[in-house]
Amino acid sequence: MLRRVRLQNVRNHDSLALELGPGVNALVGPNGVGKTSVLEAVHVALRGSSPRTRSLREVIRRGEQVLRVEVDIDYGDRVVSAATGYDRSGERRMTRDGAPLDDYTRWEAEVPVRVFLPDHLLLVKGGPRRRRRYADGLALAAKPGYREIQAEYEEALRQRNYLLRRGAGAAEQAAWESVLAERGLELNRLRAEVLQAFSPRFAAGFALLAPSEAAEARLVYRTNAAGLTAEEYRERLAEERPDDRNRGYTRLGPHRDDVRLFLGDRDLREFGSQGEQRTALLALLIGERRWLWEEAGRWPLLLLDDVMSELDHERRRALFSALEEGGQTLISTTTTDYFTSAELATMTVIRIGPGPGRPTTEQ
Amino acid sequence: MAAARGAAAVRHGSKLFSPPIQRLIDELSKLPGVGPKTAQRLTFHLLRLPPEEVLPLARALEEAKERIGFCRKCFNLTEEEECELCRDPRRDPSLICVVEEPSDIISVERTHEYRGRYHVLGGALSPIDGVGPDRLRMEELFRRVREEEVREVIVATNPTMSGEATALYIAEELRPEVEAGKLRVTRPAAGLPMGGDLEYADEVTLSRALAGRRDV
Numbered sequence: 001m002l003r004r005v006r007l008q009n010v011r012n013h014d015s016l017a018l019e020l021g022p023g024v025n026a027l028v029g030p031n032g033v034g035k036t037s038v039l040e041a042v043h044v045a046l047r048g049s050s051p052r053t054r055s056l057r058e059v060i061r062r063g064e065q066v067l068r069v070e071v072d073i074d075y076g077d078r079v080v081s082a083a084t085g086y087d088r089s090g091e092r093r094m095t096r097d098g099a100p101l102d103d104y105t106r107w108e109a110e111v112p113v114r115v116f117l118p119d120h121l122l123l124v125k126g127g128p129r130r131r132r133r134y135a136d137g138l139a140l141a142a143k144p145g146y147r148e149i150q151a152e153y154e155e156a157l158r159q160r161n162y163l164l165r166r167g168a169g170a171a172e173q174a175a176w177e178s179v180l181a182e183r184g185l186e187l188n189r190l191r192a193e194v195l196q197a198f199s200p201r202f203a204a205g206f207a208l209l210a211p212s213e214a215a216e217a218r219l220v221y222r223t224n225a226a227g228l229t230a231e232e233y234r235e236r237l238a239e240e241r242p243d244d245r246n247r248g249y250t251r252l253g254p255h256r257d258d259v260r261l262f263l264g265d266r267d268l269r270e271f272g273s274q275g276e277q278r279t280a281l282l283a284l285l286i287g288e289r290r291w292l293w294e295e296a297g298r299w300p301l302l303l304l305d306d307v308m309s310e311l312d313h314e315r316r317r318a319l320f321s322a323l324e325e326g327g328q329t330l331i332s333t334t335t336t337d338y339f340t341s342a343e344l345a346t347m348t349v350i351r352i353g354p355g356p357g358r359p360t361t362e363q
Numbered sequence: 364m365a366a367a368r369g370a371a372a373v374r375h376g377s378k379l380f381s382p383p384i385q386r387l388i389d390e391l392s393k394l395p396g397v398g399p400k401t402a403q404r405l406t407f408h409l410l411r412l413p414p415e416e417v418l419p420l421a422r423a424l425e426e427a428k429e430r431i432g433f434c435r436k437c438f439n440l441t442e443e444e445e446c447e448l449c450r451d452p453r454r455d456p457s458l459i460c461v462v463e464e465p466s467d468i469i470s471v472e473r474t475h476e477y478r479g480r481y482h483v484l485g486g487a488l489s490p491i492d493g494v495g496p497d498r499l500r501m502e503e504l505f506r507r508v509r510e511e512e513v514r515e516v517i518v519a520t521n522p523t524m525s526g527e528a529t530a531l532y533i534a535e536e537l538r539p540e541v542e543a544g545k546l547r548v549t550r551p552a553a554g555l556p557m558g559g560d561l562e563y564a565d566e567v568t569l570s571r572a573l574a575g576r577r578d579v
């Protein structure tokens with residue numbers, strides 16, 4: 001779990017330090033005080049990037065040159081500090097206990113983080129790439145060997161795309177297409193299994209957050225290789241070769257998969273209201289959290305920006321009890337009124353006031 | 364930053380080092396797995412050694428290069444025109460075991476299970492790395508199969524994706540012979556650790572894989 005968070009020159013904060021508790025943490029303060037920036041800063045420390053913007057430069061406090069965020073990760077037997085510094089000139093420095101981090105993806109495996117920002121609905125609304133990555137995350141936790149299959153598939157795909165552009169004899173093409181087809185089908189099968197197992201959890205999460213909704217939510221796996229045998233897969237690749245050559249890439253295969261979110265017969269990506277899309281995103285995150293716990297034995301850190309104001313009394317209770325099952329969560333909120341006194345007794349409340357001064361932590 | 368500049372200088376052969384040193388660095392960096400930095404380190408290491416410790420290396424290189432060449436039939440390493448395995452009359456010429464490198468022959472030989480001949484491709488297909496069939500001894504293999512009354516080609520390329528694609532390619536090219544019932548193209552059974560090298564497979568695993576080979 002995360003213990004301390006220190007930020008310097010992040011958005012409107014010049015310097016801020018706060019202590020987190022286990023379980024649910026509420027960051028409480030009026031609008032504009034920079035609660036979301038604290039969530040953002042945690043992400044910056046652990047990922048080196050902001051969930052709100054592509055450009056970290058925007059995150060540096062106006063008039064300053066360098067931002068710095070540091071979090072202490074408590075593993076029970078030891079505490080490790082993770083920090084990110086970013087310079088206006090574009091230089092990023094990530095460290096672990098002060099030493100440069102050789103692999104920026106290191107924390108991804110050690111400290112999984114999931115973010116909910118009410119205006120960042122790209123997972124639901126955007127292109128398929130994010131949803132493929134989401135499905136991959138579920139599969140990586142549940143299917144041993146998934147990473148290898150995925151890496152092999154991608155390599156086989158690169159080899160075939162290269163052959164398309166270079167031009168090659170039929171036998172050489174066919175050999176690589178066989179290799180590609182086998183991995184592609186395997187990847188399809190694993191993703192289909194995982195999404196089938198996960199879809200009811202998404203439905204349950206959605207129902208929990210939108211109890212008045214009559215239609216059932218579900219995930220629909222979209223793949224252009226659905227139902228093909230290895231033989232048919234190879235034949236299709238061979239048939240599409242001339243056309244693929246003109247385009248310079250392979251069209252058939254799980255690298256073009258999508259996972260659609262449906263409410264009854266409605267595809268939420270295109271026909272969902274903003275509220276439904278938010279609920280879907282939250283249901284994805286809550287469901288994934290529990291999945292990662294059950295399949296891989298770890299709770300991801302959840303950063304939830306302003307979720308409570310959208311929910312009514314009953315749904316707040318439902319969300320809180322889901323969060324209370326385990327793991328650490330940071331929720332930004334304008335008021336503690338959204339929590340019951342019983343909930344407040346189990347959580348950590350951190351007040352962020354306007355102007356300078358240290359935030360106060362109430363246990 | 365300094366290291367990167369140094370490496371670039373070495374690569375571009377600037378006048379950082381005198382020509383004999385630079386030549387040695389350049390030659391060493393052509394070796395597989397040796398980058399410019401390692402080549403530089405090896406060079407300075409060699410130059411620090413007394414002559415009696417370095418010259419045997421030079422002589423061994425020269426001797427090996429002078430005396431060892433490729434077998435004209437199977438491309439194994441040999442001092443003769445044809446390697447011992449190709450000349451051995453007790454070995455079954457109707458069986459050809461196809462491997463990537465000469466060192467793979469040793470792995471298969473260690474199992475004492477195989478009594479046929481070999482064919483060394485000199486690598487495996489990998490388009491991205493510029494290795495197509497024309498870069499391997501494929502035509503030589505197909506000619507042997509057609510001329511030598513071969514009954515079976517066992518493709519014992521490494522259990523990697525490249526090895527697999529290579530096996531599929533060979534099967535594809537030999538399909539007419541297979542379909543005419545004159546030939547089998549087989550591959551050692553699964554069980555070899557995927558992604559590994561034939562070299563690292565233990566004898567028991569490898570002989571089991573050879574015994575359980577299947578048509579590609």
Ligand SMILES: [Zn+2]
Nearest residue numbers: 434437446449
């Ligand atoms: Zn020979």
